[in-house]
Amino acid sequence: MSKRFPRTVLVVCPRRIGDVLLVTPLVRSLKAQWPEAHIDMLVLRGTEGALEHNPDLRRVTVEAPHAPLRARLVTAARIWRRYDLACATVGSDRALIYAWVAGRKRIGLVDAERAKWFARAMLHRIAPDRHLDAHVVSSTLELAKLVGVTPRAKVVPPGIGPDPERRARFEARFNAPATVPPGQRLVVLHPFAMFAYKGWTIPGWAATIRWLRGQDFAVALSGGPARAEREYAGQVIAMAGEQVRNLVGELTLGETAEMIRRAKLFIGPDTSVTHIAAACGTPTIALFGATDPVRWGPWPCDWPLVDTPWARHGSNRRGNVYLLQGDNACVPCRREGCDEHKESVSDCLIDLPASSVIAVAAQMLGLPAPIPTQIVTINR
Structure with missing residues (x-):
């Protein structure tokens, strides 16, 4: 990974609301290390509420859980190589493919029990996800270590923001x-x-x-x-x-x-x-x-x-x-x-x-x- 910090980062988490919320420590870690970076997330529709007024994010891209192939291709075209770094926070094929599509450099969390050949083809570096003996927060923060970022175990809850109205x-x-x-x-x-x-x-x-x-x-x-x-x-x-x-x-x-x-x-x-x-x-x-x-x-x-x-x-x-x-x-x-x-x-x-x-x-x-x-x- 280049010593020059990434200006744009995409964090991919196509799972449920709780999964999305528990990825926010990774986002907080990246933003604390690289305050000038623009960090976006890609999540499934219905889960974006967990990121409401998250101060560490610039933008949240939402896709339907069962989006047809045409819609997925539109999403892929929109994010094609737009990011210096893409992070797949789950080991699903969907997350790995979107990370590959979006990032010029790519890292991801991969189930330790599964074969890693597909992940290795999609990503530059991987971290094993230890389901049986590690919390999802600590597992996800292994991605921060891959890029030299100090992990911060702070779950960031949603909020209503500063707008007076x-x-x-x-x-x-x-x-x-x-x-x-x-x-x-x-x-x-x-x-x-x-x-x-x-x-x-x-x-x-x-x-x-x-x-x-x-x-x-x-x-x-x-x-x-x-x-x-x-x-x-x-x-x-x-x-x-x-x-x-x-x-x-x-x-x-x-x-x-x-x-x-x-x-x-x-x-x-x-x-x-x-x-x-x-x-x-x-x-x-x-x-x-x-x-x-x-x-x-x-x-x-x-x-x-x-x-x-x-x-x-x-x-x-x-x-x-x-x-x-x-x-x-x-x-x-x-x-x-x-x-x-x-x-x-x-x-x-x-x-x-x-x-x-x-x-x-x-x-x-x-x-x-x-x-x-x-x-x-x-x-x-």
């Missing part, structure tokens, strides 16, 4: 009706998981809301605009029987991050918004079941660069994040639920009692440990 619109939406009455503290819950096997239970969320309201906290729900998310939130609120500010489907990811920054606590499953909450520095409880935390646990705010902040087994706290793991013997199985498909459930999360979540919430909020409910059986 944009901020005024957010404040109006956030405060009408009042999300947080004067003097009341806020807790944000994100009850819905995109895949059923990552989800907790409606009774669990409802019990947690009742406890929080009993401690005089305001509760707001975050979530996306999908019908399933809105319906799930409605069921949680109905079962809780408490006043809750339902902002599911009402906020962008940048606005959601702004709301989370104002909260005393965030609770959510293994989802992109939980990673955003961790990056915001808000005290965060992450509910984990089948997913391996070594690879995918939320990266705590300002955590130093290590292979991974998390142990594979057991619940523990790192910085502002408490990772609460189901305690079944098979956890984490690294499968898609007990029936091994995205719509199956995970018994380890179904069996996770609300009392466990509430106990951790009390600890994170600096409250006395709640007294367990006693069940008394009367013999007749």
